Amino acid sequence: MAEEPDGGRDRNHDWEGLAPAVRPADGADRGREWDDLTPAVRRVDDAAGTAGPRVTRDDEWRDLTPAVERVEPDDGDEWDWDEDAIAAAGGSADPASGGEPELLADEEHQADDPDEDAALDPRENSVVDAEENPAPPDDGIGLDAPESDVEEPLAVHVEEMVKRLAIVIAIAALxxxxxFPLTEGLITTIWNYVLPGxxxxxxRVYQPLELVITQVKVxxxxxxxxALPVFVYESYAFMRPGLYKHERRYYLAAVPTSLVLAVLGxxxxxxxxxxxxxxxxxxxTEGTADVAFALGSxxxxxxxxxxxxAVVFQIPLFMMxxxxxxxxxxxxxxxxxxxxxxxxxGISFTFGAIDPTGVVPIIVALTMIALFEGTLALLRWTGN
Structure with missing residues (x-):
């Protein structure tokens, strides 16, 4: 590449932004300006007595990284090598030897085994090519939004939510x-186990449709x-575009867990x-009246x-x-x-009208507290 003429060109302006890592020095100040350079390579202008650096075109400097500013390629005889340092490192600095000069990394990044140099993390090298080593994709833990998260009008979200709730209700109805055909046997089994005697x-049936209504309730x-695990899945599907990959795994694992907890409840x-x-x-009521258990009530x-x-037993899942x-x-x-x-x-005693004695609300409240504290104890035990 031919050099541009010097006339009318401010050479110092072209070199003001160069990093101190590699900078061709003026022949008169070579010893002072190159004191801090590594022994890997030192380059001087081909004319040691010329004033100022070589002139290069601006467009050749546009994409250079700030780590190392490169200059216009020259012949090998225009490179001045620190022969003692390179020889000590096992390299050759003589261009006349027939091979290309070898650029050596500094001690911090030089591996004992040459094969290990190629395996170094690109971020640890002296020069990093941004195109060849792009930044790793977001792992979903940072502040950036998920790739699938797209802003949509509120009406779209409401419509989708209604559709998913309709799916839950439809599955529960099915x-x-x-x-329903099995409810008579279920009623008999539950009645014989739960009631004393x-x-x-x-x-006792006091209304014509009391048995049918009870079957519908069962x-x-x-x-x-x-429907509980279906509800968990549909809520996951509704929020999926805004969830990261690790969050999606949590929700999918919660679907079978929700069913197991509901059955346990x-x-x-x-x-x-x-x-x-x-x-x-x-x-x-013993000794005061004979209890006649009505089927419906x-x-x-x-x-x-x-x-x-069944709902209360979802507390550990929601906490997790x-x-x-x-x-x-x-x-x-x-x-x-x-x-x-x-x-x-407070939630338990909201249903106190069904049981004025307070026995059922107390049992439910104690169960909720036990599940809450048990989950915290499990988290402490596992260290999470």
Missing amino acids: VSVAV GEAVDP ASLAGLVI VLFAYLLVLPYTMDYFQGY TFNLILMVMGYL LAIMLGVTTRQWLEDRRLLFWAAFA
Whole structure:
């Protein structure tokens, strides 16, 4: 490449932005300006006595990184090598030897094994080509929004939410219809296990449609249990465009977990809570009146407790999701545990009209507190 003439050109202007890493020096100040250069390479102007550096075109400097400013290529004889330093490193600085001069890395980045140099992280090299080593993609933990997150009008989100809730309701209805033929057997099984005396206590029917309505309620409970994990999945599908990959994994894992917890809640009510509650109710009136258990009102209490505990048993899942998604922390929940206890008690006694004695609300409130504290204890034990 031919050099441009010097006339009318301010050479110093072209070299003002050069980093001190590599800079052709004036022959008179060569010793002073090159003191801090590494022994890898030192370049001087081909004419040691000329005043100022070589002139290069501006467009050749446009894309240079600030780490090393490159100058116009020259012949090999225009490079001045620190022969002692290069020879000590095992290299050759003589261009006449027939090979290209070898650029050596400084001690911080020079590996003992030459093969290891190629495996170094590009960010550790002296010169990094941004095009050959692009920045790694966002891992979804930073502040940038997910790639699939697109802003849409509020009406679009509301419409999608309504559609997904309709899916949940439709699945619950289908399950209820499918279970309805089995409800008579379920009613008999639940009645005999929960009530004191079992088969000796006959249910009383005081309305013509009381049995049918009770069957519908039992079938609806089955639909509720199945609809809980469907609701979790549909909420995930609704929020999926705004979730990172690790958040999506959490939600997908929550779908089967929600079903398991709902079944555990129903079994807890069926095996423990309801038998003791019914025994207490019968003992409360013993000696005063003979208890005649009406089918409709009795199953209202049974199904209410079962459905309530199926939802209550989702507390550990909601706590885990909130912590994993960064909404809250274990320490924050522990610091406000008394507020949560009060909230659980208030929610439980909201249904006190169904049980004026307060037994069921107290049992439900204690269950909620136990699940809350048990989840915190599990998180402390696992170190999360």
